[in-house]
Amino acid sequence: MATEVLMPALSPTMEEGTLAKWLVKEGDAVKSGQILAEIETDKATMEFEAVDEGIIGKLLIAEGTAGVKVNTPIAVLVEDGESVSDTPAPKVAEAVMAAAEAPASVSAQAAAPAPAPVVAAKGWPHADLPEGPTKTMTVREALREAMAEEMRRDPNVFLMGEEVGEYQGAYKISQGLLDEFGAKRVVDTPITEHGFAGIAVGASWGGLRPIVEFMTFNFAMQAIDHIINSAAKTLYMSGGQMGSPMVFRGPNGAAARVGAQHSQDYAAWYAAIPGLKVCMPYSAADAKGLLKAAIRDPNPVIFLENEILYGRSFEVPTDPDFTIPFGKASVMREGTDVTLVSFGIGVAHALASAEELAKDGISAEVINLRTLRPIDYDTVLASVQKTNRCVTVEEGFPVGSIGDHLASTIMQRAFDYLDAPVITCTGKDVPMPYAANLEKFALITPAEITAAVKSVCYR
Amino acid sequence: MAAKKPAERPNASKDELLKYYREMLLIRRFEEKAGQLYGMGLIGGFCHLYIGQEAVVVGLEAAAKEGDKRVTSYRDHGHMLACGMDPKGVMAELTGRIGGYSKGKGGSMHMFSKEKHFYGGHGIVGAQVPLGAGLAFADKYLGNDNVTFTYFGDGAANQGQVYETYNMAQLWNLPVIFVIENNGYAMGTSVKRSTKSPSLWERGAAYGIKGEAVDGMDVLAVKAAGEKAVAACRAGEGPYILEMMTYRYRGHSMSDPAKYRTREEVEKMRSEKDAIEHVRDLLLQGGLASDDDLKAIDKEIKAQVNESAEFSKDSPEPPVEELWTDIYA
Known part of the structure; x- marks a missing residue:
C-alpha cells in the first residue's frame, strides 16, 4: 500500500517552505528515521526524517522548489514489489507544482527572484x-x-x-x-x-x-x-x-x-x-x-x-540612511467614514477589514501608529476630526490597552467631533488557549473589526 | 569577632594613614549629620546610613586608579564620598535640592557621577550586580584596563541575578570585583537566619571565581585585599570576590528600631572593632601623629560637613520645570 509523504510543518508559524534538497532518489529503500530531505522553514533549514519504511516510488516535488504548502504530498513511498503506478494519482501535486513556481516569500537567503507580484497579490499595501x-x-x-x-x-x-x-x-x-x-x-x-x-x-x-x-x-x-x-x-x-x-x-x-x-x-x-x-x-x-x-x-x-x-x-x-522618525504614524489607506488605528500585526487585520468595508461602501482610513511611545496623537485626532468615528485594533488584553488610552485621548481632545463612541477591538480577556479554534476566538479578527465599524457607522 | 588588636606596627605610611583617617571620618561625620537632618525633617523617605562600614570603601578606593568604576546599592553615601564626590552635592541630594547630584530627583538611593565614575545608587536589592558586570563588559569591549567595583550586601547575595552574573562574568572573563559587604544583617534578618552557607564568597567557587573573606573593619586589610583583587582583574584573570566582614552601627534605615540584635552586640563592635579608632590608634601609638594633629583634622572635617549641611539647606528646591526634564536624552 503506497504512502504519501507530506510536506511537514516544522515550526509553529510555518505555512509553507522550500524543499531545499532531496537526500534520497527514486528507487531508494528507506528506513524509519532516515533523513529524506532538507527543508527550509521560516526559521531554519531542517532535516526531514522518514516515519515509515519503504521504497521511494516517486519524488513529487523537485528539489529547490519554494513555497510548498504544508501537507502537500512531496513523495510517494511504496512497499517492496509495488510499482509507483499502483499509487493513486497525485492530483494535488500538480496544483502544488504550479503554486511552487511562485517566488519564495520565506527564503531568508533571498536567492529567489524578487517576489514583487506576490506582495501585491497578498494585498499588503x-x-x-x-x-x-x-x-x-x-x-x-x-x-x-x-x-x-x-x-x-x-x-x-x-x-x-x-x-x-x-x-x-x-x-x-x-x-x-x-x-x-x-x-x-x-x-x-x-x-x-x-x-x-x-x-x-x-x-x-x-x-x-x-x-x-x-x-x-x-x-x-x-x-x-x-x-x-x-x-x-x-x-x-x-x-x-x-x-x-x-x-x-x-x-x-x-x-x-x-x-x-x-x-x-x-x-x-x-x-x-x-x-x-x-x-x-x-x-x-x-x-x-x-x-x-x-x-x-x-x-x-x-x-x-x-x-x-x-x-x-x-x-x-534602498537608501541606507532611510530611517523612520519616532512619533510619526503612517496613513496606510485614506478614508472618510471611519478611522481605524492600529500597530504591528493589527494593521494587517485593519487593512483586511477596510478592504471588506469598501465592498459595503464604507470608506475606512487606516492609521499605522508605528511607535507607541511617543504616540502620534495629531495624526489620529486629525483623522477622527475628518471621519468622526474611530475603532482601535490591537492584539493585547482589553484592560488598560493602547485603545483605551486613545479612546480617552480622543474623548478629551475631539469630543465634539465624535458621532459615535470609540470602540476598542482587542484580544480577549483570557490567557491564550492552545486549541486551534479557541486561539482564533481569543485573537482579534478582521470580521470583528468590520462589525465594530458597522456599529459605529450605525449600519 | 576577635578582641581589640594590640597596636601593631602599621604597614602603611603616615600620609596614607592620615588619608584613611580623614576619609573615614568624613563619611562618619557626614552620616551623623544626615541622621540629624533626617530627624529635623530636612531629609525624607529612606535614608540608609553607612556608619561602621567606612573601612570597606576607603580601603578599596585606595586600591583603585582613575578610570575604575563603582556601583552599589541604596546604602551609598559612603561610596560617593570615598570616590571623591562633593559632600555638598551629596547632602543637597539628600535634602532634595537643585544643588544635589541628581538635581534633587534621585534622592538618597539614586545618585550618580559620570565624572567620578560612580554609577549609583540602586534601590532594587541585587540589581547593581549585573549592572556592574555590564560596566566591566564595556571596559573589556573598549580594550582598556579599568575594573569595576560592584558592591552588594549579604542580603543581595541571595538574589538569583547575582549568580546569573557570576556565571557570565567568569564565562566572559570580565574585569569586575564583586564586593560583598557582609554587615551581618539583611534589614532585620541575620545571615544565620537567611542561609546555611558557611561563607558567601565561597559560592563563587561554583563558577570558578576566586575570592576571599576580609576583615572589613581594618582599612589596611581591605586595601591589601583590594590590591590583590585589582591586580588579578587588571591582568585579565577575570572576576574576583571579596567578602568584607563588616558591621553597621545604625539601623537598616532611619525607621529601623533594630530589635533584631542586642545593644551589647553593637557596643562590643564599636568598642573593639571600630575602623576609625583602629587607624587612630596606629597613628598615635606609632608616634605618627599627635592628639592635636588628629583634633585639627576632626575640626576640619566637622567644618566641611557643616558646610555641606548649610549648602543642602540653602540650595533651592528644584524648579517645577525639572519635573519634565531628563526623561529622554
Whole structure:
C-alpha cells in the first residue's frame, strides 16, 4: 500500500517552505528515521526524517522548489514489489507544482527572484514610503539589514541574546551577523534574561550601544526590572548625567498555537513607562526604518516584533540612511467614514477589514501608529476630526490597552467631533488557549473589526 | 569577632594613614549629620546610613586608579564620598535640592557621577550586580584596563541575578570585583537566619571565581585585599570576590528600631572593632601623629560637613520645570 509523504510543518508559524534538497532518489529503500530531505522553514533549514519504511516510488516535488504548502504530498513511498503506478494519482501535486513556481516569500537567503507580484497579490499595501528606489524584502531580512548596517556604522553597537550567534538566531533574524562581526559583537548568552539584561544596561552606561534580543518578549518578563528600573529611569534619577542608549528587541504577541505563556502582547505595558520609547513595526519598511532609528536613539527603546510578520514581504527603500522618525504614524489607506488605528500585526487585520468595508461602501482610513511611545496623537485626532468615528485594533488584553488610552485621548481632545463612541477591538480577556479554534476566538479578527465599524457607522 | 588588636606596627605610611583617617571620618561625620537632618525633617523617605562600614570603601578606593568604576546599592553615601564626590552635592541630594547630584530627583538611593565614575545608587536589592558586570563588559569591549567595583550586601547575595552574573562574568572573563559587604544583617534578618552557607564568597567557587573573606573593619586589610583583587582583574584573570566582614552601627534605615540584635552586640563592635579608632590608634601609638594633629583634622572635617549641611539647606528646591526634564536624552 503506497504512502504519501507530506510536506511537514516544522515550526509553529510555518505555512509553507522550500524543499531545499532531496537526500534520497527514486528507487531508494528507506528506513524509519532516515533523513529524506532538507527543508527550509521560516526559521531554519531542517532535516526531514522518514516515519515509515519503504521504497521511494516517486519524488513529487523537485528539489529547490519554494513555497510548498504544508501537507502537500512531496513523495510517494511504496512497499517492496509495488510499482509507483499502483499509487493513486497525485492530483494535488500538480496544483502544488504550479503554486511552487511562485517566488519564495520565506527564503531568508533571498536567492529567489524578487517576489514583487506576490506582495501585491497578498494585498499588503505600502503607500507610506518616501520617494526613491525600493526593493522587496521580508520583515526578517529588513531587521537583519538594519542591524548589520548600524553595526557597520558604529563599532560600539553589539548584539547579545540567546542563540543570536552560532545558532544564527532562533528566528533567523541575526543570520550571518556572527560571520561578519565576530563573537565580540554578536554575543551568545546563557539562558539568563534577568542577568544579561542587567549586563546590557551596565554596558550602555559604559559607552556601548547594546541591542538585546529576547527570544520572545514573554521571556523579558524575567528582565523587566532592569528594563524599567535600571534602563528607563536612570537618566531621570541621575539628573540627566547618564542614560541608557540601547534596544531591547524580539518577537511579541501571539505566534501560532504556542499557548498562554508564549503568546502575550506587551505593547501597553511598555508604552506606560516614561523613559522608554516603544516601537511596533508592521511592514518590512517599518521594521528597517524604525530599528535603525532605535539603534541610533540615545534612549532605551523597546522594539516589539511579530513572529507571524517575519516572513511577509514588503517594499523597503534602498537608501541606507532611510530611517523612520519616532512619533510619526503612517496613513496606510485614506478614508472618510471611519478611522481605524492600529500597530504591528493589527494593521494587517485593519487593512483586511477596510478592504471588506469598501465592498459595503464604507470608506475606512487606516492609521499605522508605528511607535507607541511617543504616540502620534495629531495624526489620529486629525483623522477622527475628518471621519468622526474611530475603532482601535490591537492584539493585547482589553484592560488598560493602547485603545483605551486613545479612546480617552480622543474623548478629551475631539469630543465634539465624535458621532459615535470609540470602540476598542482587542484580544480577549483570557490567557491564550492552545486549541486551534479557541486561539482564533481569543485573537482579534478582521470580521470583528468590520462589525465594530458597522456599529459605529450605525449600519 | 576577635578582641581589640594590640597596636601593631602599621604597614602603611603616615600620609596614607592620615588619608584613611580623614576619609573615614568624613563619611562618619557626614552620616551623623544626615541622621540629624533626617530627624529635623530636612531629609525624607529612606535614608540608609553607612556608619561602621567606612573601612570597606576607603580601603578599596585606595586600591583603585582613575578610570575604575563603582556601583552599589541604596546604602551609598559612603561610596560617593570615598570616590571623591562633593559632600555638598551629596547632602543637597539628600535634602532634595537643585544643588544635589541628581538635581534633587534621585534622592538618597539614586545618585550618580559620570565624572567620578560612580554609577549609583540602586534601590532594587541585587540589581547593581549585573549592572556592574555590564560596566566591566564595556571596559573589556573598549580594550582598556579599568575594573569595576560592584558592591552588594549579604542580603543581595541571595538574589538569583547575582549568580546569573557570576556565571557570565567568569564565562566572559570580565574585569569586575564583586564586593560583598557582609554587615551581618539583611534589614532585620541575620545571615544565620537567611542561609546555611558557611561563607558567601565561597559560592563563587561554583563558577570558578576566586575570592576571599576580609576583615572589613581594618582599612589596611581591605586595601591589601583590594590590591590583590585589582591586580588579578587588571591582568585579565577575570572576576574576583571579596567578602568584607563588616558591621553597621545604625539601623537598616532611619525607621529601623533594630530589635533584631542586642545593644551589647553593637557596643562590643564599636568598642573593639571600630575602623576609625583602629587607624587612630596606629597613628598615635606609632608616634605618627599627635592628639592635636588628629583634633585639627576632626575640626576640619566637622567644618566641611557643616558646610555641606548649610549648602543642602540653602540650595533651592528644584524648579517645577525639572519635573519634565531628563526623561529622554
